[in-house]
Amino acid sequence: MPPLPAPVACSTPGVSCFGRNNYIEYIPGDLPIVISVPHGGALTPASIPDRTLGTTTTDLNTIDLGRAISAALTSRSARAPHLVIVHLRRTKLDANREIIEAAAGNADAIQAWNEYHAFIEQAMAAVQLRSGTGVYIDLHGHSHAKQRLELGYLLSASTLDGTNAQLDAPAVASASSLRLIARESPLLFSDLLRGPTSLGGFLQPDVASVPSPSIPTPGGDDYFSGGYSTSRHTATIPGLQIECNFSGVRDSANNRASFAGRFVQALALFAQTHLGLKL
Numbered sequence: 001m002p003p004l005p006a007p008v009a010c011s012t013p014g015v016s017c018f019g020r021n022n023y024i025e026y027i028p029g030d031l032p033i034v035i036s037v038p039h040g041g042a043l044t045p046a047s048i049p050d051r052t053l054g055t056t057t058t059d060l061n062t063i064d065l066g067r068a069i070s071a072a073l074t075s076r077s078a079r080a081p082h083l084v085i086v087h088l089r090r091t092k093l094d095a096n097r098e099i100i101e102a103a104a105g106n107a108d109a110i111q112a113w114n115e116y117h118a119f120i121e122q123a124m125a126a127v128q129l130r131s132g133t134g135v136y137i138d139l140h141g142h143s144h145a146k147q148r149l150e151l152g153y154l155l156s157a158s159t160l161d162g163t164n165a166q167l168d169a170p171a172v173a174s175a176s177s178l179r180l181i182a183r184e185s186p187l188l189f190s191d192l193l194r195g196p197t198s199l200g201g202f203l204q205p206d207v208a209s210v211p212s213p214s215i216p217t218p219g220g221d222d223y224f225s226g227g228y229s230t231s232r233h234t235a236t237i238p239g240l241q242i243e244c245n246f247s248g249v250r251d252s253a254n255n256r257a258s259f260a261g262r263f264v265q266a267l268a269l270f271a272q273t274h275l276g277l278k279l
C-alpha cells in the first residue's frame with residue numbers, strides 16, 4: 001500500500017478541498033454533522049480499470065442530494081455540515097467496502113479510498129473538538145420496491161423483527177451504530193430506534209422510513225442495514241446509513257430541496273433530543 005499523502009490543510013467551512021485528481025472532495029463545515037456520499041460519482045478515468053468483483057451500481061443523484069441537505073442545514077442555522085464526496089464512479093471505487101473489494105488492488109483507487117476515509121476522520125475530529133459529539137450520516141440511494149428511507153443502524157431485518165423487549169437487550173444496543181447515544185440515554189433502546197423520538201419518528205408523517213413508529217421493521221422486504229463506513233466511523237460519533245428511495249426524494253432538484261428541508265427538521269430534533277446539540 002502506498003504511503004498516505006500529507007493531509008491537505010482544509011478547514012474553512014464551505015470551501016472545498018480535493019484529493020489527488022479531484023477524485024475525492026471534502027467541504028469542511030462548522031456544524032456537528034458529517035455526511036459522506038460514496039456512490040454518486042461519475043468520473044471514469046481509464047487509468048483505473050473497472051472493478052470486476054462486487055456491486056457497481058451508481059446511487060443516482062445522491063451527490064446533489066447531499067448538497068441539498070447541506071444547503072438546507074446552512075439556511076436553517078447559518079452553519080454548514082461537513083460533506084465528503086467520492087467523484088469516481090462506483091465501477092472504479094466502492095468507498096463503502098473494505099479496501100480489497102473497494103479498490104481491487106489499483107494504486108490510484110487505493111489512494112482515493114484512503115483520502116476519503118481520512119477526510120471523514122478529519123471531519124469527525126473537527127466535530128469532536130468543537131462540539132464533543134455529533135451525527136454521522138452515510139448517504140445512499142436504493143432501488144428497492146418500497147418507496148421509503150431505509151435507516152441502517154447495523155441491525156439486521158431479523159433483529160428488527162424482534163419485540164421491543166428483545167431490542168432492549170444490551171447486546172443489541174452495543175452492536176448498533178447508535179451505541180454511543182444508547183450508553184448515555186435514559187430511554188429504552190427500542191425507543192431510540194423506532195419510538196416517537198427516533199429519527200424515523202421525527203420524520204413522520206411527511207417522510208416514510210424504516211424503522212419508525214409506523215414501520216417498525218422491514219420484515220421480509222429488501223433492506224440495507226448499514227455498511228463498511230457506518231461500521232468504521234460510528235465508533236467515533238453516533239450515526240447511521242441512510243438509503244433514500246428515488247421518487248419524491250432524489251428524482252428532481254425541487255424534490256431534493258423539499259425533502260432536504262423536511263429531513264433537516266427531523267435531524268435537528270434528533271440531535272437536540274439525544275445529544276443536546278442545537279443545529
Ligand SMILES: [Zn+2]
Pocket residue numbers: 039059139140141
Ligand atoms: Zn450506495
